[in-house]
Amino acid sequence: MISITNLSYYLGSRALYENASLHIKPNQKIGLIGLNGTGKSTLLRIINGEYQPDGGIISKAGDVSIGFLNQDLLSYQTDDSILSVAMQAFARQNELQIKIDELLHKMETDYTDDLVDKLGRAQEEFDALDGYTIQSRAEEILEGLGFSTDDLHRPLKLFSGGWRMRVMLAKLLLEKPSLLMLDEPTNHLDLPSIQWVEKYVQNYEGSVIVVSHDREFVDNVVDTIVEVSGAKLNYYAGDYSYYMEEKALRNEIQKGAFENQQAKIRQTERFIERFKAKASKAKQAQSRVKQLERMELVDDVIDSNARVNFKFNFSQQPGRHILHLDDISKAYGEKRILTHSTARLERGDKVALIGANGRGKSTLLRIISGSEPIDGERVLGYNVSFSFYAQHQLESLRVEDSMLDELKQANPTKSDGELRGVLGCFLFSGDDVFKKIKVLSGGEKSRVALAKVLLSQANFLLLDEPTNHLDMQSVNILIQALQQYEGTYVVVSHDRYFVSQIANKIWYIEDEQIKEYPGTYDEYEWWQEERKAQGIGPSKQPADNSKMQPATSPTPTTNGQPTNGKATNGKPSDDERKEWQKTLKNLNRQAQESETKIAQLEERKKWLEVELANPATYGDDKLMQAKNDEYRHVTAQINQLQDEWELAMLEAEEWEKKLA
Template sequence: MIAINNLTFEIGSRALYDEANWHIKPGDKVGLIGANGTGKSTLLKLIVGDYAPTSGSISMAKDLKIGYLNQDLLSYHSDKSILHVAMEAFARQNQLHAEIEILLQKLETDYSDDILNKLSDRQMEFEALDGYNIEFRAHEILAGLGFSEDEQQRPLATFSGGWRMRVMLARILLQTPDILLLDEPTNHLDLPSIKWLETYLQGFEGAIVIVSHDRYFLDRIINKTVESRKGKLNLYAGNYTFYLEEKSLREEIQGNQFKNQQAKIKQEEKLIERFRAKASKAKMVQSRIKALDKMEKIDDVDDDNPVVNFSFKFSKPSGRHVVTIEHLSKSYPNLEILDDTDALIEKGDKIALIGANGKGKSTLLRIVADADDEFEGTSLKGHNVSQTFFAQHQLEALHLENSLIQELQAFAPKHTETELRSILGCFLFTGDDVFKKIKVLSGGEKSRVALAKALTADANFLVLDEPTNHLDMASVNILIQALQQYEGTLIVVSHDRYFLDNVANKIWFIEDKEIKEYPGTYEEYEIWNSKRDLKSEPKKEKKPKAEPKKEKPAPTDDVKQTIQKKNRELNVLEQLMNTQEAEVKALELELANEDIYSDAVKLQEYTRNYNSAKATFEKTQAQWEELAEEIMGLES
């Protein structure tokens, strides 16, 4: 499908990829992973042709249809409805629809055969392309991504960046490409939409390459993992959990090989040193020196999983009741969020606040953090509660002229410089990075600094809004370790289920305008909630007994003969279908042959043959279905 051979891509003097290889086969569902800065998004841009390789090649069939979701799509602007924007995926159907409308208008005054023939041709093609169902399909996918019927009629320009990205995702999915390249597709989705997308991608028949830091999402979709590391692409034949296990095994083997080789090298060096001065042993010594020089050295295993080596410090513990919420009501124009609800946050609680976007999570979090005072009822802090609040808007509180280390030292003077450098290292700021001015950082880098700053606060209560945004998997693991060690209280909003499952001991969700609580982990909550959903499904009413059917009149001899004739035709079509289906499967196997997909000319030829055979089979299948329905109609 796509063959990447000896790919080298340089940025300045740095080789992001150095003779990397990877073959993407039909049906592959791949997670492309790696630390930030290893070139994952760059590789997707290389595949679609936005960037050109320094050397090597990326080959694919010319008619390969690629659907590419990336953060650059946020710049797309339109004043048309999001339903219209999503339906732009159906370029040919839209063109045919416009032509049919024009022909129908002409037909009001011109009844010529030319107009009638053109109209008939356009309508047949429109129907063959399933044109009458495209609006329904667009509605269905937009609804799955969280858009209500009313919202689907609103202009794209009226939505925020995250919601616009969902529309772009819907448009790509509606194109039904041969391969989907998805760069952080869950970044702007809430939990219900992520689960919907998981289900959709599990049933997607084409190939998929996903760049994501959401390990639960990857585990539920991918069947292969490719790690971008040190300029190479390393393939693992399983999902993300399999990758972790397999990588650990590979590193254990590599570590043992390294130790054995180092022991052998030391033994040889001792031998050489011992006999270097003896003339009688000079030939043997030189032979061993040459052998050592030629030896292919095994690298030691790099530790890609740093651990937290700083501790949270707060000067005083809180009282038992951290936040008490009573008779809380909150509404916006035309939208009621909470109505006369109560809740309690106790010392030691680690609460995950979950739910769909628009249900009031961020609103409730701001009320808890004292960042919103326009509500009815009370939200009161308890004895000795000291709080820090992390949200994306906290970036504005950073002092732009400070270096990273200065910003943290001014905020957390009780921590040593070693501790502060350690926490900055956890969030990908190493070496001289800590002396950079905050004003030169990107938005994502500023977010990481703000999070590091929040974790060094003298606070026994943390309020965290989407803290895992802009973090890679290693940094998410660091944050998990940090919060597991934290002896205070916290409440967090996040759509990263792995993070929530490893941090939270209670789940809050808003239902019927009330704050509801589940006393357990996120995984336990999911099991409980799925059982609850099953119980709440309406039971199907028993159908009343049908009245005895009246006997049908026996078919006439003419009808019997017609049925027999059509059954013979059906058998012929069925045998033809079996032959054609076997041909399609044989061509699929050939496409998976490395000798073919690594040769651009052969790949193009075999892909063309495969597409032609598949189209022929589908046409025969349609004829068989039409004839079968006709026979059933005659028999009824």
């Protein structure tokens, strides 16, 4: 569909791309990844024709159409309603609708055969283009992206930049280009909208290229990863999780090849040094010199997974109770956010505040910080000091200061060396630390602001969408930093992978109450699916039920019907006990069979790992691909069998309890 061959593109003397190649196939879903500044957005603009390459060939099939969602669209404003803007995607249908309206108006006074014929042809084409469904399709997509029915007829200019971006995304999806390019599409979406876009892209009939820091979104929508690294485009046939495994494997192989080559070089250099002066060996020594000159060098592996080791020092240790919110109510006019709600934070709580936009998450953060007026009581605990990170606070960075100066302001007790170490953890090295804030990109400013928050010596952190504008490596650094943080924090984020790594409690706002799930995000998601399956929604949830407990293990059944282990007299009958014992025996047998298969597959996996490290294997592309495919297949089988084993053991445990 689109072929890029030997692409070169330079920024001054720096090569963003040098002899890089990429082939985009029909219906392919590509995740374009790489560090900030490596040229991901630039590549999209080259494909879109906005930038001209310095070298190489870009070939496109004649019928290829391209749709490009980028951050520049945030500035678009108009008096037209958001429904009208979205429906601009249907250019031909809109032309025909205007023509049909004009013809119908003329026919009120001039009912000639010519007009009837023109109207018939226009209506026929309009119908063939599904013109009668375009409004309902536009409404469906806009509402899927979080707009209410009442919003659809409001002017676009009344919405914030993030909501305007959603309208432009809706317009793009309605256009259905053969190649859809999405640059950070999740930045301005809440969790329900992200999940909606995820499903839409999964089922999209064209090709897609996604640039996103949201690891789970990328994992769920792509079938190919293209990594921008070293001015090249490196191809991985799989999702992001596969890329991580495959890259580790490739790095291991490359590291071995590099070390072997270095050993050979050292050995050859010692031979040359030893025998170059001897007449009998001079010819051989010269031959070795030429051999070294012709040798194609293997690059050493550059570890892009930065490791963070912060030492957090609190200026004072807080008491056990961090925050009490008692009988809190908050409303904006007729829109009620909270009504007589209560919440508690204890020392060491790591809370993720999640949910759809408009529910009041950022408002709740401001209530916690004390900057939002409320009805009710907010009580901060003993010795609690907090630091607040939000996107608008990037503007508070002093533009004429260097990064180092900004961090000194946050923690004057740290030495320059310690502050440079912190900046190094956030991917700023060497003379970068002396750059002024005004020359930094949005992502770089975010990293500086986050470093300031973490250095602030606060024992309580409030973080509002901290992963926006960060690349995946920077998100990983933030995860590591928060995992090492011994204080308390509340984080608002729509990044599911990030939340799953840093939270031990989940807060959400439902029925104008602050609700809490006392577990991880993965457990919370499972619990929510169970609620949906049982038909439990917000309207059925008691308003005072602010503390939700994890769902319990499933109740044993007989022939698919719950028995709770009891006959009608309150005790199981002999027949029921025999049936239960039979079920328990089958479950134990299934678990044993799974264990045996897992052991066999683990042996095969170890053998494959040895084979993949064998030079004879990685020197043969076809053999390497075959071994890689088998390795992935075996790993997937092991994971599936382990899940089956765990489920069988859990069910067996329940039956054993009933039989006891």
